[in-house]
Amino acid sequence: MNEILGSLSSAFFLALLTYGTKWQKGEPFDGFKLLRTLIIGAVLGVIAKLGGAELTADNWQAYEAANVGIIAALDQLVKLIGRFIVR
Numbered sequence: 001m002n003e004i005l006g007s008l009s010s011a012f013f014l015a016l017l018t019y020g021t022k023w024q025k026g027e028p029f030d031g032f033k034l035l036r037t038l039i040i041g042a043v044l045g046v047i048a049k050l051g052g053a054e055l056t057a058d059n060w061q062a063y064e065a066a067n068v069g070i071i072a073a074l075d076q077l078v079k080l081i082g083r084f085i086v087r
Helices: 002-024 031-050 060-086
Strands: none
Touching: 002 031, 002 060, 031 060
């Protein structure tokens, strides 16, 4: 369960950072983007849990850092695929 919560917290942190940069440019909040990022984080957490990853006090920083990078890449990939489908 900690792995899923860790991935969700990484996703939420990344979503807040992304929204912060968009907010400065005047873009309104988009709940769909937040939900998309959180779903990606939850899926990654489930995959980590099923894959046997264990989140401990010793490895949580590396786990969170890796999650942020993977979530950011997958978020862009999902957005790209979504734009091709919507066309």
